[in-house]
Amino acid sequence: MDLLRFITAGSVDDGKSTLIGRLLYDTKNILADQMEAIERASKTRNAGEIDLALLTDGLRSEREQGITIDVAYKYFQTPNRKFISIDAPGHIQYTRNMVTGASNADLAIILVDARHGVVEQTRRHSLIASMLGIPHVIMAINKMDLVGNSEDRFLEIAKNYTELAEKLNIKDLTIIPVSALNGDNIVDKSESMSWYTGETLLSVLETVNVLKDQNQEDGRFAVQYVIRPQTEELHDYRGYAGRVQSGTFKKGDLVKILPSEQESKIAKIEFGGNEIEEASVLQSVTILLEDDIDISRGDSIVSLNNSPIVSQDIEALVCWMDDRKTLKPGSKYVLQHGTARSRCSVRDIEYQIDINSYEKLDEVESLKLNDVARIILRTANPIAYDPYQKNRANGAAILIDETSNVTVGACMIE
Amino acid sequence: MSISVKEASGITTDRSTPDYLDQLEAEAIYIMREVAGQFERPALxxxxxxxxxxxxxxxxxxFAPGKIPFPLVHVDTGxxxxxxxxxRDELAEKIGAKLVVRYVEDTIKAKGLKEQTGKNASRNWLQTFTLLDTIEEFEFDACIxxxxxxxxxxxAKERIFSFRDEFGQWDPKRQRPxxxxxxxxxxxKGENVRVFPISNWTELDVWAYLKREGIALxxxxxxxERELILRDGKLLNNTPVIAPDPEDQIVRRQVRFRTVGDMTCxxxxxxxxxxxDEVIAEIAISRISERGETRIDDQQTEAAMEDRKKGGYF
Structure with a gap:
């Protein structure tokens, strides 16, 4: 049984929290005391039915205002898979939270209200899903009960959305008519929409193949830490601790160290102190090399015949996340890419992308919170990267403010 | 290696798909190594x-075959x-780790802190003071x-690397993306980061992992069998550190502890x-959450944990 991370995105009142609540409830993942707590809270807030949305609203101000202000994680399982649900807020100034949540997601559920169809926020959420390279998207058309469970309305929205998705980089799209409130097509097939013959939401979540989304070709390993026990029996031991970002590594593989360009051969791969045959994508292992060369945190070990780009000039899409300062050409930041950190300066803002119309805006002087743009960076040290859309793990980077140390930008290197 | 887990939850899986416990383990190890790589004086x-x-x-x-490159720290409420x-003491000895223990009792005396009194009085909240003092004493820059x-x-809303200001406070609205x-x-300097490598694990995942790895508890x-105080439907250990209440009943029952925190809560x-195996089977069918069943400290208000964290609590 494996793990699927998915994000839900929608406008305020599209019913995201209710959808997650429904998934948990119908898969019997809500425990008795949690249910009682929700029943208690539902009663004090509004007379009426149990509000499944209260399951995901964790902070006091969220419960008071009835909105989600921060990324929330929920855990549940079915006999077929374990799930981490990432709930990203729909409110306009929290777009940065969706980018944050989307960065680790294998799949995105984008919700629309069947009465309103595709709205500005849908376009924004879809662009973010596409830009962050989420391989699978489910368009959940919610509140179908409020449009009389109409197939015509479903087809109309589905057509609008398909046209939108074609402009984006969405590899796998499934469109499902649902009612989170009534539980239609979430876990159980809807009886009110017998015209819909496709899969339920849960069925897609359970069966989507995420293993093949991983980059299995390009051997990339960022060194996190050098293990040197320096005891008598392990006097000369030097192990490079890290996680395989993509591809696989085996004993005897010829490798190259970047950015130094030195070559070597893998002498041994260990996990928990024991030798293993092979390390594949996402495994945390320790690599030992045949040659005694100087390697430290921030260096990459890569397959000899399949090298990333090594450069100090980087072009990237950036989502700006700071609400206090703007990004301007000439500003300096710390770029964190893999385990490497380098100072960098912004050479230019090539263009901004209007995240609603997808138009390119030229001659932009600065970026403010939630703006998306293509920028050119110059780093102090060479960075060994792959384009993000080819290799999510080795194409992602963050910008850190040098004085406040806050994470201010998310970069997808192009 | 993971067969036992599947037996426990009644699930069988295709061998070619990665196992979720392997995925969670790899993530947690990655996080531990980030701590060792990014900080000068971490503690666990x-x-x-x-x-x-x-x-x-x-x-x-x-960190195998090396030793864990940071000390183990315990804030002991007494x-x-x-x-x-x-x-705690045996494990630290066995693996050759440095163990630092600091006592809430000492902080209470040194700072003249006022302890809670009466029914359900607990030192749980006071742990924060000792923890912050310990962080300052050793200049820990990260606590796992x-x-x-x-x-x-x-x-559920906290980051894996959770930034705390110089007063140890968590600000949920200003978390780093x-x-x-x-x-x-x-x-x-003076600030620190709390790091939670098993953020994405559930209670059942922890039990399944302990079993798979053959870890003693x-x-x-x-x-x-143990003598207990039956109070408001909950069974507390019968110990002098729990202030008695006229409504208490002393009972003997066959019990286990699902979480092991301060005895008072x-x-x-x-x-x-x-x-x-039997514990896992019981938890898998349990209809009550871990903290709901066993933690008295969370049930006082709807935002009890949020308030404690803002004050520097773990």
Whole structure:
């Protein structure tokens, strides 16, 4: 049984929290005391039915205002898979939270209200899903009960959305008519929409193949830490601790160290102190090399015949996340890419992308919170990267403010 | 290696798909190594409870064949279970780790802190003072803890690298965005980061992992007969550190502890589960959450944990 991370995105009142609540409830993942707590809270807030949305609203101000202000994680399982649900807020100034949540997601559920169809926020959420390279998207058309469970309305929205998705980089799209409130097509097939013959939401979540989304070709390993026990029996031991970002590594593989360009051969791969045959994508292992060369945190070990780009000039899409300062050409930041950190300066803002119309805006002087743009960076040290859309793990980077140390930008290197 | 897990939950899986426990383990080890790589003086908060026992095991795997490159730190309320304390000392000795213990009792005396009194009085909140003092004493810049997001709704919103200001405070509205697996541990002197490598694990995942890895636990996690205080439907250990209440009943029951915290705020559950398999089977069918069943400290207000965290609590 494996793990699927998915994000839900929608406008305020599209019913995201209710959808997650429904998934948990119908898969019997809500425990008795949690249910009682929700029943208690539902009663004090509004007379009426149990509000499944209260399951995901964790902070006091969220419960008071009835909105989600921060990324929330929920855990549940079915006999077929374990799930981490990432709930990203729909409110306009929290777009940065969706980018944050989307960065680790294998799949995105984008919700629309069947009465309103595709709205500005849908376009924004879809662009973010596409830009962050989420391989699978489910368009959940919610509140179908409020449009009389109409197939015509479903087809109309589905057509609008398909046209939108074609402009984006969405590899796998499934469109499902649902009612989170009534539980239609979430876990159980809807009886009110017998015209819909496709899969339920849960069925897609359970069966989507995420293993093949991983980059299995390009051997990339960022060194996190050098293990040197320096005891008598392990006097000369030097192990490079890290996680395989993509591809696989085996004993005897010829490798190259970047950015130094030195070559070597893998002498041994260990996990928990024991030798293993092979390390594949996402495994945390320790690599030992045949040659005694100087390697430290921030260096990459890569397959000899399949090298990333090594450069100090980087072009990237950036989502700006700071609400206090703007990004301007000439500003300096710390770029964190893999385990490497380098100072960098912004050479230019090539263009901004209007995240609603997808138009390119030229001659932009600065970026403010939630703006998306293509920028050119110059780093102090060479960075060994792959384009993000080819290799999510080795194409992602963050910008850190040098004085406040806050994470201010998310970069997808192009 | 993971067959037992599947037996316990009644699930069988195709061998070619990655196992979720392997995925969670790899992520936790990655996080541990980020801590070692990014910080100068990290510490691992270790209480002798199952979550921190899991952390120690993961840290051993992360740095093998070397030793864990940071000390184990315990903030002892003086109200801990003796079995957990013994386990703590034995494990630290066995793996050759440096163990730092600081006592809430000492902080109370040194600072003239006022303890809660009356029914359900607990030193749980006072732990924060000792923890912050210990961080200052050793200049720890990162503290690794065993909190999980499935435990509690404020925890569900916290980052894996959770930035704390110079007063140890958590500000939920000003958390750093945490993208991909790029953890930003840059801080100024005096600030620190709390790191939660098993954020994405559930209670059942921890139990399944303990079983798969063959990790020993303190005996109180398994069913045994004990004298207890029956109070408001919850079973508390019968110990002098719990202030008596006229309504209390003293009973003898067959119980185990599902979480092992301060005795004043940790309740036992009635159980006959004497082995890990039996415990896992019971938890898998339990209809009550871990903290809901056993933690008295969370039930006082709807935002009890959120308020404690803002004050510097773990």
């Amino acid at each position: 908060l270790f209480s002798g409870g199952k979550d921190s026992i899991t952390l120690v095991h993961l840290a051993q795997k992360a 109200h801990n279970f003796i079995e957990a304390i013994e386990y 803890g065993g909190a999980r997001r499935d435990e509690e709704k404020a925890r 945490e993208l991909w697996n790029l953890f930003n541990g840059r801080i100024q 303190p005996s109180i996690y398994f069913a045994h 940790t309740a036992a559950v009635e159980s006959h589960a004497a082995t890990l």
